[in-house]
Amino acid sequence: MNPVLGRRPRILAATTAAAGLLLVAGCSSGGGGGKTTASGGVPLVKAGQLTTCTHLPYPPFQSEIDGTVQGFDVSLIDLVAKDLGVKQDIVDTPFENFKTGAFLNSEQCDLAAAGMTITPERAKNVDFSDPYFDATQAVLVDKKSGIGSFGDLKGKKVGAQAQTTGEEYAKSKGLDPVSFESSDAVLNGLRTGQVQAVVIDYPVVQGWLKDKANADAFKVVDNLNTGEQYGFTVKKGNTKLVAAINKAIKDAKADGTYKKLYEKWIGPYDAAAASASPSAS
Numbered sequence: 001m002n003p004v005l006g007r008r009p010r011i012l013a014a015t016t017a018a019a020g021l022l023l024v025a026g027c028s029s030g031g032g033g034g035k036t037t038a039s040g041g042v043p044l045v046k047a048g049q050l051t052t053c054t055h056l057p058y059p060p061f062q063s064e065i066d067g068t069v070q071g072f073d074v075s076l077i078d079l080v081a082k083d084l085g086v087k088q089d090i091v092d093t094p095f096e097n098f099k100t101g102a103f104l105n106s107e108q109c110d111l112a113a114a115g116m117t118i119t120p121e122r123a124k125n126v127d128f129s130d131p132y133f134d135a136t137q138a139v140l141v142d143k144k145s146g147i148g149s150f151g152d153l154k155g156k157k158v159g160a161q162a163q164t165t166g167e168e169y170a171k172s173k174g175l176d177p178v179s180f181e182s183s184d185a186v187l188n189g190l191r192t193g194q195v196q197a198v199v200i201d202y203p204v205v206q207g208w209l210k211d212k213a214n215a216d217a218f219k220v221v222d223n224l225n226t227g228e229q230y231g232f233t234v235k236k237g238n239t240k241l242v243a244a245i246n247k248a249i250k251d252a253k254a255d256g257t258y259k260k261l262y263e264k265w266i267g268p269y270d271a272a273a274a275s276a277s278p279s280a281s
Helices: 072-084 096-100 165-172 183-191 202-208 212-217 239-255 257-265 271-275
Strands: 010-013 049-054 063-065 068-070 087-092 133-142 158-161 178-180 197-201 218-230
Touching: 049 072, 068 072, 072 087, 072 239, 072 257, 133 165, 133 202, 158 165, 158 183, 165 197, 165 218, 178 183, 183 197, 197 202, 202 218, 212 218, 239 257
Parallel strands: 049 087, 158 178, 158 197
Antiparallel strands: 010 087, 063 068, 133 197, 133 218
16 A cells, blocks of 8 residues: 555545445544543544544455445454444545554544555554454566566566555565556556556455456466565554454454455455465565
């Protein structure tokens, strides 16, 4: 994910019930400053709702579909909200705020759900939930590019989403990737020939390749096991909300709900992890 600087946050309705997309000008007021509580004494910034910061679009984890924000992350946090006896409301914000914890610290959101990789640097500013997803990086190329693996990317035009671990990984291997502001822009860069290949999270690529036009034009030539795991984040010290999120993840894995949601939004269960190759050298 990446920041879109200067962008004003939007309040978005989640998929609970059949809520439609809601846009509200300006920033959330925070309404309550964390003084209200839900089931189990979990503090909330607004009464009756679990307010989630995200950054759109980032399918299959969160994106607007038919006027409603949906995705794997959204569905998992809906489970947390249900346990707390509230509904989930979603705020679209720049990704940079997730890394710094800005909107959590200002109590505009209770948590952040944005397909965010757990890293020691980020953990200095926010508290992470237990990992809920094992991620790998895919190398997607134009079928006419002649590229057959990550090792073939040297000297090629490579794209990545700005300030993501995919971009960091490409740079760490000596590449100079073209940075795009969103995952949609990454794909458009590949479509229009701005780049010949992209390095981005494999589940995102899985979603792209469900479209026949994309599958006809592009192919995955490498799946890199970079050891990444996604986590949800909360304000430092919010142990009760972390515990509630962890319980929902654990319960979903135990009763089969996690598998069902994974297959709905991502694809064959654990396929990415099972097919990943060792990290490229």
